[in-house]
Amino acid sequence: MPRTPRSASLAWLRERGMGASILVSAISAAFGVILISATGYIGAMLRADPYIGNSGTLAFVLGFMTFILVGVAVYVAAIVTANTFSTVVAGRTRRIALLRLIGASAQSQRGEVARQGLVVGAIGAFLGLVIGTGLAAGGVVLTNALLGLTDVSYAVAQPVVLIPAVVVALTTWVAAWAGSRRVLSVTPLQALGGSVEATREQVVRRPARNAAAIVLFAIGAALLAVGVLVGLVSPLGVLVGFVGGILSFTGIAIGATLVMPPVLRLVGRAFGRSATARLAAENALRYPERSSRMAIGVVMGVTLVTMFAVAIESTKAVMTAAAGGEMPRELGTVLDTFSSIMMGLVAVSAVIAAVGLVNLLTLGVVQRRRELGLLRALGLSNAQVRRLVLLEAAHVTIAAVATGLVLGVAYGWAGAQSLLGSVPVNPDAPSAPHLVWPALPLWPIVAIVVATAVLTLIAAVVPTRLATRVAPVAALAE
Numbered sequence: 001m002p003r004t005p006r007s008a009s010l011a012w013l014r015e016r017g018m019g020a021s022i023l024v025s026a027i028s029a030a031f032g033v034i035l036i037s038a039t040g041y042i043g044a045m046l047r048a049d050p051y052i053g054n055s056g057t058l059a060f061v062l063g064f065m066t067f068i069l070v071g072v073a074v075y076v077a078a079i080v081t082a083n084t085f086s087t088v089v090a091g092r093t094r095r096i097a098l099l100r101l102i103g104a105s106a107q108s109q110r111g112e113v114a115r116q117g118l119v120v121g122a123i124g125a126f127l128g129l130v131i132g133t134g135l136a137a138g139g140v141v142l143t144n145a146l147l148g149l150t151d152v153s154y155a156v157a158q159p160v161v162l163i164p165a166v167v168v169a170l171t172t173w174v175a176a177w178a179g180s181r182r183v184l185s186v187t188p189l190q191a192l193g194g195s196v197e198a199t200r201e202q203v204v205r206r207p208a209r210n211a212a213a214i215v216l217f218a219i220g221a222a223l224l225a226v227g228v229l230v231g232l233v234s235p236l237g238v239l240v241g242f243v244g245g246i247l248s249f250t251g252i253a254i255g256a257t258l259v260m261p262p263v264l265r266l267v268g269r270a271f272g273r274s275a276t277a278r279l280a281a282e283n284a285l286r287y288p289e290r291s292s293r294m295a296i297g298v299v300m301g302v303t304l305v306t307m308f309a310v311a312i313e314s315t316k317a318v319m320t321a322a323a324g325g326e327m328p329r330e331l332g333t334v335l336d337t338f339s340s341i342m343m344g345l346v347a348v349s350a351v352i353a354a355v356g357l358v359n360l361l362t363l364g365v366v367q368r369r370r371e372l373g374l375l376r377a378l379g380l381s382n383a384q385v386r387r388l389v390l391l392e393a394a395h396v397t398i399a400a401v402a403t404g405l406v407l408g409v410a411y412g413w414a415g416a417q418s419l420l421g422s423v424p425v426n427p428d429a430p431s432a433p434h435l436v437w438p439a440l441p442l443w444p445i446v447a448i449v450v451a452t453a454v455l456t457l458i459a460a461v462v463p464t465r466l467a468t469r470v471a472p473v474a475a476l477a478e
Contacts, residue, residue, distance in 0.1 A: 005361045010119075012116060013119075015088065016359075016366055017362075017363050018120055020355055021081055021085075021117075021125065021172070022127070023122070023124065024077050024080055024352050024356065025077065025120065026124040026125070026128040026131065027077075027352055028074055028124075028128065028168045028352065029124065029125040029127075029128025029132060029165045030128035030132035030135070031070070031073050031128075031164075032070045032132070032161075032165070032167070033133055034136050034139070035070055036070070036160055037136035037137075037154075037161065037291065038139070039063065039384075040154055040160070044153065052312050068242070072304065072317075072347050073352065076297070076301070076353055077168065077172075077352050078172070078174070078355035079175070079253055079300065080352055080353060081171075081172050082176070082179035082296065083121075083294075083296065083360060084359055084360065085117060085180055086178065086182060086289075087180030087290070087360055088179075088363065089182045089183055090290075091363065091366070091367045096183060096186045097186050100186060106183050110177070113177075113179075113180035114176050114180060117174075117179075117180075118172070120172055121169040121170070121171065121172025121173055122169045125165040125166070129164075129165040132164075133157060136440070137157075139184075140156060140369065141370060153236060190413075204335030209254065209255075210258060212251075212254060213252070213258065214251065214255065215251070216248070216254065218251075219244075219250025220243075220244045220245065220247030220248025222253055224414050225244075226240050228417045228418050228421065230279065230418065231422060233420075233421075235420070237418035237421065238419040241418040249330060249411075250409070251301070252321060252407070256292035256295065256299075257289055258294045259292075260291060260295050260296070260403070261285055261292075263402060263403055264288075264291060264395065264396070264399045265285060267398050268284065268285070268395060269281075271394075275385055276387050278390055280395055281389050281395060284392055284396060290360075290364055291396055293360055293402075294360045294396045295363060295397075295399055295400040297354075297357055297360075298353055298354070298357050298404065299403050299404045299407065300353050300404070300410055301349060301350035301354065301404070302400065302403075302404025302448055303402050303403075303404040303408040303411065304346050304349050305346055306404060306407075306408020306409060306444070306445065307407075307412040308342050308343060308412065309318050309339075309412065309441045310408060310409050310416070310439065311412040311413075311416045311419075312339045312342065312343075313440070313441040314334055314413065314416035315416060315435075316332075316439070318416075318420045319335070319438070320438055322423065322424060336352045343444070357396075357455065358458065361393055361459050365463035365464075376468075382468040385464075385468055389463050390457075390460045391454075393454050394460075397459075398452075400447065401449065401452045405445065409438055412438060413436070416436050423433065440447045
């Protein structure tokens with residue numbers, strides 16, 4: 001049956017990578033809807049309480065936390081989406097070059113990719129809006145029934161829940177535009193080739209982008225330091241530190257091709273000296289842009305979870321010291337409950353990053369069919385090719401986890417110090433600024449390592465099957 005013009009114009013939605021991008025947008029939008037609805041419902045519960053109903057402080061705290069958490073999820077989703085579209089564009093190099101050869105401009109091709117990003121974002125945002133609204137409505141009904149609340153009424157279907165959906169759609173559009181900047185460098189001569197990733201030499205020759213990354217990181221690090229200093233006299237230092245953390249990590253994300261290769265090189269030495277292990281390590285370094293795109297999402301997820309875990313554990317340590325060595329049971333229960341809720345909410349961003357890793361790893365294998373076909377033609381067995389892909393995935397994820405743990409501890413300590421540096425530790429001594437030592441939580445770190453190991457295995461299942469499904473001759477003919 002011939003395709004209609006409309007179905008043909010949307011055929012690109014079946015490309016690998018688009019489904020995962022829709023999933024990322026849907027998760028982000030649903031998370032925003034649920035969080036806004038939960039905040040509104042808690043606000044309704046507070047207003048129904050005759051003692052704290054008029055507390056402006058609680059309302060501000062709830063709104064601020066919602067803004068931060070939704071912003072973090074959208075931020076992670078934007079970087080994952082931009083990396084996905086960068087990889088998709090790399091796989092379309094030959095087709096883009098052919099269009100350039102017959103007269104299409106680079107700007108028109110980039111505009112097409114951006115429009116595709118808008119469609120993907122709109123579809124994902126709509127699905128997230130529907131799913132999030134349904135889950136939020138069910139949660140309100142269930143909570144009222146479990147707590148026996150008859151005087152609390154809250155309508156989930158409000159105009160405010162459209163905000164995260166609109167933000168996600170627009171962010172995906174912008175991320176697709178940012179990820180498609182590679183289109184501008186595609187030349188008609190590349191029509192003879194296939195997927196083309198930037199090499200180490202090409203990555204180094206990007207002074208503008210590298211300089212922007214360094215400047216952003218330097219400004220962010222300076223603001224983090226200012227936040228720590230302000231925190232010695234006021235808890236408001238955490239606000240300055242928050243801005244510094246966003247800017248500094250943005251610098252790391254933009255300059256991932258500068259940050260990740262040294263870590264990847266160090267991790268590669270631990271994989272042994274076998275031919276497959278050396279080839280896997282060299283593949284990760286040969287095209288640092290591809291490896292960095294896969295790693296940075298995991299770095300973000302691990303950094304966020306570790307940061308909140310370290311900050312909360314450090315807060316517990318300070319509160320315990322302030323209470324004379326033993327934290328009151330009620331306060332401990334409150335902190336543990338808050339910790340569990342926050343870790344659960346932050347885990348949404350980690351899930352988004354995990355989806356990005358699986359997606360990018362699959363795209364990378366699909367776009368390297370000729371390379372893998374050549375390896376099989378040279379004598380590598382199916383088992384060796386599968387091991388090669390698995391080692392590459394392990395290489396990237398181990399490097400990402402190590403980097404994320406280091407950054408998470410640093411950001412978590414900076415947050416705790418800027419918030420608690422002025423809180424008196426010794427109740428019997430006069431109040432004075434003090435140093436908050438970072439407390440490292442054992443079980444969250446163990447959970448991160450185990451979850452990443454499982455993620456590596458899951459992420460490598462589909463790519464390893466794809467790597468050995470095509471005959472070497474067919475792969476080389478592409």
